Amino acid sequence: MNLTLHVWRQAKASAPGRMERYEAKDVSPDMSFLEMLDVVNEKLIADGKTPITFEHDCREGICGSCGFMINGVAHGPKSGTTVCQLHMRSFKDGDELYLEPWRAKAFPVLKDLMVDRNAFDRIIAAGGYITARTGSAPDGNAIPVPKASSDQAMDAAACIGCGACVAACPNASAALFSGAKISHLGLLPQGQAERERRALRMVAQVKAEQFGNCTNIGECEAVCPKHIPLAVIARMNRDYLKASWKDRGAVKQDESA
Amino acid sequence: MSPATAAGSQNRALRFFEATIVKKAIVAVTGAVMFGFVTGHLLGNLQVFLGPERINAYSAFLKSNAELLWGARITLLIALFAHIAMTIQLWQIKNAARPVGYVKKNNSHSSLAARTMYYSGPVILAFVIFHLLHLTLGTVHPHYSETDVYANLVYGFLQWPVAVSYIVAVGLLCLHLRHGISSMFQTLGFNHPRHTPRIQAAASVISALFFAGYASIPLAVMTGVVRLSSMSL
Numbered sequence: 001m002n003l004t005l006h007v008w009r010q011a012k013a014s015a016p017g018r019m020e021r022y023e024a025k026d027v028s029p030d031m032s033f034l035e036m037l038d039v040v041n042e043k044l045i046a047d048g049k050t051p052i053t054f055e056h057d058c059r060e061g062i063c064g065s066c067g068f069m070i071n072g073v074a075h076g077p078k079s080g081t082t083v084c085q086l087h088m089r090s091f092k093d094g095d096e097l098y099l100e101p102w103r104a105k106a107f108p109v110l111k112d113l114m115v116d117r118n119a120f121d122r123i124i125a126a127g128g129y130i131t132a133r134t135g136s137a138p139d140g141n142a143i144p145v146p147k148a149s150s151d152q153a154m155d156a157a158a159c160i161g162c163g164a165c166v167a168a169c170p171n172a173s174a175a176l177f178s179g180a181k182i183s184h185l186g187l188l189p190q191g192q193a194e195r196e197r198r199a200l201r202m203v204a205q206v207k208a209e210q211f212g213n214c215t216n217i218g219e220c221e222a223v224c225p226k227h228i229p230l231a232v233i234a235r236m237n238r239d240y241l242k243a244s245w246k247d248r249g250a251v252k253q254d255e256s257a
Numbered sequence: 258m259s260p261a262t263a264a265g266s267q268n269r270a271l272r273f274f275e276a277t278i279v280k281k282a283i284v285a286v287t288g289a290v291m292f293g294f295v296t297g298h299l300l301g302n303l304q305v306f307l308g309p310e311r312i313n314a315y316s317a318f319l320k321s322n323a324e325l326l327w328g329a330r331i332t333l334l335i336a337l338f339a340h341i342a343m344t345i346q347l348w349q350i351k352n353a354a355r356p357v358g359y360v361k362k363n364n365s366h367s368s369l370a371a372r373t374m375y376y377s378g379p380v381i382l383a384f385v386i387f388h389l390l391h392l393t394l395g396t397v398h399p400h401y402s403e404t405d406v407y408a409n410l411v412y413g414f415l416q417w418p419v420a421v422s423y424i425v426a427v428g429l430l431c432l433h434l435r436h437g438i439s440s441m442f443q444t445l446g447f448n449h450p451r452h453t454p455r456i457q458a459a460a461s462v463i464s465a466l467f468f469a470g471y472a473s474i475p476l477a478v479m480t481g482v483v484r485l486s487s488m489s490l
Binding site for chain 2: 006008019069071072073098100103104105106168170171172173203204207210211212213214215216217218219221222223229230231233234235236237238239240241242244
């Protein structure tokens with residue numbers, strides 16, 4: 001199959017970018033989307049041109065590195081997959097594809113389709129952890145966890161931090177990501193000690209990174225490769241509203257530390 | 258309390274309103290207040306089908322209790338102001354969050370109602386202003402009477418552009434409600450695998466019923482179902 005690609009090309013963060021047109025010829029339907037780009041890049045290199053930069057690592061949908069917009073949809077047309085898990089059989093001969101990087105102030109474009117997602121790491125660093133005792137490994141069943149909580153926590157913990165939620169959101173909100181991280185620890189007994197502080201700090205960091213606000217529109221949930229539900233955002237809202245209401249001097253000591 | 262602590266607590270109070278989650282919660286709560294009004298207003302208006310005596314008596318009853326009337330009006334005005342002020346701030350945050358847009362963007366997973374909240378809102382506001390000038394203050398009404406709301410309504414809707422714009426405006430209001438009614442639960446932190454789909458279904462049914470109820474009044478006037486006894490049609 002033959003495809004026409006319109007790809008965002010930008011030499012570096014400070015340079016202006018523009019859409020450029022490429023022809024992808026003799027594409028096998030069995031290739032993954034990234035393999036198709038590898039082939040396009042081989043040809044660009046052979047022609048003495050700069051290959052298209054895109055981020056990738058595991059190529060099995062678990063690392064969260066890859067990801068860009070394909071015809072306006074984060075990770076492309078297939079539900080519950082990352083770009084690396086998307087195969088060319090999802091397209092047909094003659095298709096025109098627009099490839100664009102995630103667009104958000106908090107995700108500056110580094111080069112072509114690659115963006116800087118360090119904002120997510122700073123949100124995690126702000127509160128995405130628990131206090132655990134050191135020493136020998138604890139007994140697996142020492143802390144009872146209700147089945148429903150464990151299932152919901154696991155659903156939220158499936159987040160790979162790819163950034164598709166931000167990219168798909170008309171408001172460039174990171175609510176699904178921060179909601180997933182706050183829920184996944186907040187649902188477990190081990191996460192209770194820092195539950196309120198976590199909600200306050202991670203939400204504050206989201207704001208500091210200049211992500212947008214959530215309008216409960218649901219575009220994020222639809223493109224999430226891990227099908228993280230909107231329920232995690234409601235849980236974050238609940239934890240945050242409760243914590244900020246209770247935060248009247250209690251966190252003071254902690255802040256000065 | 259040391260000055261430093263006082264400053265700290267002031268900062269906390271400021272920070273509370275800085276958070277987009279809190280701004281959105283204010284939009285949700287004030288929206289719920291206005292939804293309560295829209296419900297009561299519809300039930301009041303539908304009394305037009307029970308005849309002029311009934312709705313005029315209802316209007317006189319509302320106006321007889323000044324404390325209650327002005328209490329409700331002031332509450333609604335505060336709710337409206339806060340709803341709009343918070344939405345404008347969120348709109349600015351959202352615009353700043355994506356300075357460079359997409360060449361192609363597919364937003365087909367969200368509902369039309371959800372995507373048009375920022376557009377239906379200002380149109381509803383413009384309509385509310387006109388509506389107040391038309392049927393509450395009477396400034397733009399052809400035959401305004403302080404006591405005969407039934408006649409005001411019939412004369413008002415006999416002007417077809419007024420009736421048509423009223424139907425369009427309540428249509429947009431109900432579209433706004435369709436997202437708003439269910440969204441406020443999510444914003445305030447309520448999402449349940451069994452109840453959330455029910456809330457969404459209820460939001461669709463309620464907004465459709467509200468549209469039918471509100472639109473029925475101008476339609477009834479235009480078709481002559483609701484008319485003045487002195488009028489020969």
